[in-house]
Amino acid sequence: MKGPMSQDEKLNSVIAGCKKKQPQCFERLVDMYASRCYGYFYRLSGNADTAGDLLNELFLKVYQKIGSYRGESFNGWIFRIAANLFSDYIRQKVRYKKLLDEKQAQQTYADSDPPRREHFAADKLDLCLSRLEPELAELITLRFYSQMSFKELAKLRREPIGTTLSKVHRGLNRLRELMENENKNEKR
Amino acid sequence: MKIKMKNDNENLNELLKSLYNAEQAELVRQQIQAGDKLFAQFKTHQPDAANIEAVKQNIRDKITSGKHTALPRIIKFIAAAACILIAVSAGIMWMFKNSPQPQVGKIISQNITEENWFSDEQYTQNDKDLAVFEEQYRQLQDLLLAVKLDENGDYESRTGSVDELETSFIEIKTSFWEG
Structure with missing residues (x-):
């Protein structure tokens, strides 16, 4: 009699x-990773x-590209797509902002409204992450949510493992400092 | 949802020891763990049920539309391939119809340059026989010329030489074409 399936076996069967x-398998994948x-x-x-x-x-990208998945770490595979999507989103946002700025510069009158905040901090962690260098914020967030190893992260970023480790270390230290400063400000 | 840091594929201690000395490695390990705890302390944001359902519905739609569009796509592909094939065949036939009939001898002679045609240097080991035949042919030509000029004197010896010459010619011709 077959024993219960391990997490990896379940994931492989879903993939x-x-x-x-098969629609039900995609639904399970969404439940597992959403x-x-x-x-x-x-x-x-x-x-x-x-x-x-x-x-x-x-x-939708996963649906389109699942055929090209060749059995490497699925975490690494899906979060690579996620990281690329986020980069595209940022690039698009920068382009849009540039266009908006150019249009605003053409206006003859000064806009008296203060600029709207783009980042709404839901909690202290959000606030501190938004103050961190974008590259470090993205890297430590990716590491936490993807649960990828340093080796996988380095491969994804196409840089030496020592560089990735040093960046994660620097990012987490800086985040800790920012959080401590925030705590001090709250106490005052 | 509580996310556990579970990077199965690595041994952080070993990795750190390969990059730092023991003391530094321990310090970096502690700092990384403290940073990880910060993330873990804050609640991870969850997508709402409607959001998840919308994602699933989108994929279902994609799968359904993919099934519906597969057959017309295959038909279009086959039709396009058939059109290309017909066009290529028609083109080839038109080319053959309109091109002048090739003259084999002319084509062969066009392919051989003048230097190659007369150059003895071009003979390879396999062409030695041909050189022998050519030499024999030259000798026979000389002999024929001598006969014609009546260098040998009397009629009998002249006709004998002609017969001999003709036989030799036939022999060479046969050997030549037999290779």
């Missing part, structure tokens, strides 16, 4: 079903709507 375009991927998008964008949209795009 095999997804490759055959929270972590949403958390990753939410922490970096600071916006629930953006995180929701990116999550939707992510799973």
